[in-house]
Amino acid sequence: MLNSIKRFLLHLHPPRVEINAIKLNRTFGLGGMSVFLVSLLALTGILLRFVYVPDAEKAYRSIELLNHFNSAGRLIRNIHYWSATILCLFSVLHLLRVLFSQAIYFERKKNWYYGLVLMFLVFAFCFTGYLLPWDQVSYWAVTVVANVLRYFPVIGDALASFLLDGRFVSEHSLLRFYHLHTGVLPVLLFMVLSIHIWLVRKAKGVAIPQEQKGQLVNTSPHLVYKELVALLILIIAITTLSIFFNAPLSTPANLDRVPEIITAPWYFAGMQELLLHIHPLVGGILLPIAFLIFLIVVPKMGLDEVKVGVWFNGSRQLKKLYALALIFSVLLTVLLVVLSDAIIKDSFNVIWGTVFMVSVYFVTVSGFLIFLLRNLNRSMLSISMIVFVLFTGSYITLTIIGLLRDAQII
Ligand code: HEM
Numbered sequence: 001m002l003n004s005i006k007r008f009l010l011h012l013h014p015p016r017v018e019i020n021a022i023k024l025n026r027t028f029g030l031g032g033m034s035v036f037l038v039s040l041l042a043l044t045g046i047l048l049r050f051v052y053v054p055d056a057e058k059a060y061r062s063i064e065l066l067n068h069f070n071s072a073g074r075l076i077r078n079i080h081y082w083s084a085t086i087l088c089l090f091s092v093l094h095l096l097r098v099l100f101s102q103a104i105y106f107e108r109k110k111n112w113y114y115g116l117v118l119m120f121l122v123f124a125f126c127f128t129g130y131l132l133p134w135d136q137v138s139y140w141a142v143t144v145v146a147n148v149l150r151y152f153p154v155i156g157d158a159l160a161s162f163l164l165d166g167r168f169v170s171e172h173s174l175l176r177f178y179h180l181h182t183g184v185l186p187v188l189l190f191m192v193l194s195i196h197i198w199l200v201r202k203a204k205g206v207a208i209p210q211e212q213k214g215q216l217v218n219t220s221p222h223l224v225y226k227e228l229v230a231l232l233i234l235i236i237a238i239t240t241l242s243i244f245f246n247a248p249l250s251t252p253a254n255l256d257r258v259p260e261i262i263t264a265p266w267y268f269a270g271m272q273e274l275l276l277h278i279h280p281l282v283g284g285i286l287l288p289i290a291f292l293i294f295l296i297v298v299p300k301m302g303l304d305e306v307k308v309g310v311w312f313n314g315s316r317q318l319k320k321l322y323a324l325a326l327i328f329s330v331l332l333t334v335l336l337v338v339l340s341d342a343i344i345k346d347s348f349n350v351i352w353g354t355v356f357m358v359s360v361y362f363v364t365v366s367g368f369l370i371f372l373l374r375n376l377n378r379s380m381l382s383i384s385m386i387v388f389v390l391f392t393g394s395y396i397t398l399t400i401i402g403l404l405r406d407a408q409i410i
Pocket of ligand 1: 027029030031032034035038091092094095098103104108111112113114115116118119122193196197200203205206207208
């Protein structure tokens, strides 16, 4: 068994690799572990298909049967759930790793874009899979999120009507989500992931600083054993989580009773929190589009200063500024949420509340950037990275606040 895994891993790598490319702090193994998680999700997903019935009358019951009467089935469902949860987390961390180790420029730019498509696919998987148990929590959360898509310019209505029947999720939606989740998305993911991995090979492995190149070692045992250890730790973590914590399942979906609190899954908690304070058109569509455009132009900015493969471009000053930007974005976001909860939501209608919140945010962030730039070499690279840290810091803060709100801690 171990030998078969070893032979399989050797197919994915060249026979010899740079010694500095396989050190832990180069990639933290995040890309490789994500590939493993995708395979585990495919395997457990295929097994779940044997019992799951994509029918509004029977879907919930089929999951309930697994949960209560079949411990192997329950374990498989839990492994599927925890692998997906960890994959979301690892995809985000992997994105941060490639960005901050300057591995997205020049010949790696194309792979950054394929990575963005992968990120979209991972979240599309989570969104479509979330509805399948057809329980009360998932039914209403999906209804709310799918209705936000309606605000999307030009294709919004068509997109929402494809997923919903009128304003609501129906049995037809369930079938569409099922086919997307188990048919269309897996094929797309397999294609894009194959290109992603091929592009890493084409760029001659992961990015390392120029001066660290030239020391090659055999892939087996040097890299293969490290990968096996990482996989073993991951398998132990997922198995432990799956034994002790069940994937959530609330009561069966009741289409006539809107729950008092509708909670999104944790990876959408930041978006849910944002939508509590600003209009869906701005929070659910315009801001994400602006952030996406930013992610598309990022690998084209500051190319003359980039030191490929060097963490934080080798600048201590930049590291300190990132930390400062992160603290600033956390404080500003908390302040705005408190302000919105205490005053804005009751005193303004949603349009004026949104105008107020967005203006305060952008004016304050711009002021902070201008303040920083007076003490900084005004390079495009540092500006783009600090903007990224500011936005990401705010979104992570919103996610934490959203989770605390869901848990009724605040
Ligand atoms: C399903 C999700 C993903 C999987 C399975 C995956 C897999 C991988 C693997 C195996 C590598 C090579 C080893 C490593 O860097 O750890 C890699 C590299 C890379 N990935 Fe991903 N990836 C995923 C998502 C993403 C995302 C969301 C982005 C960014 C938007 C991204 C951008 C990159 C880039 C730019 C490289 C080249 C890094 C370098 O040369 O140092 N990937 N990916």
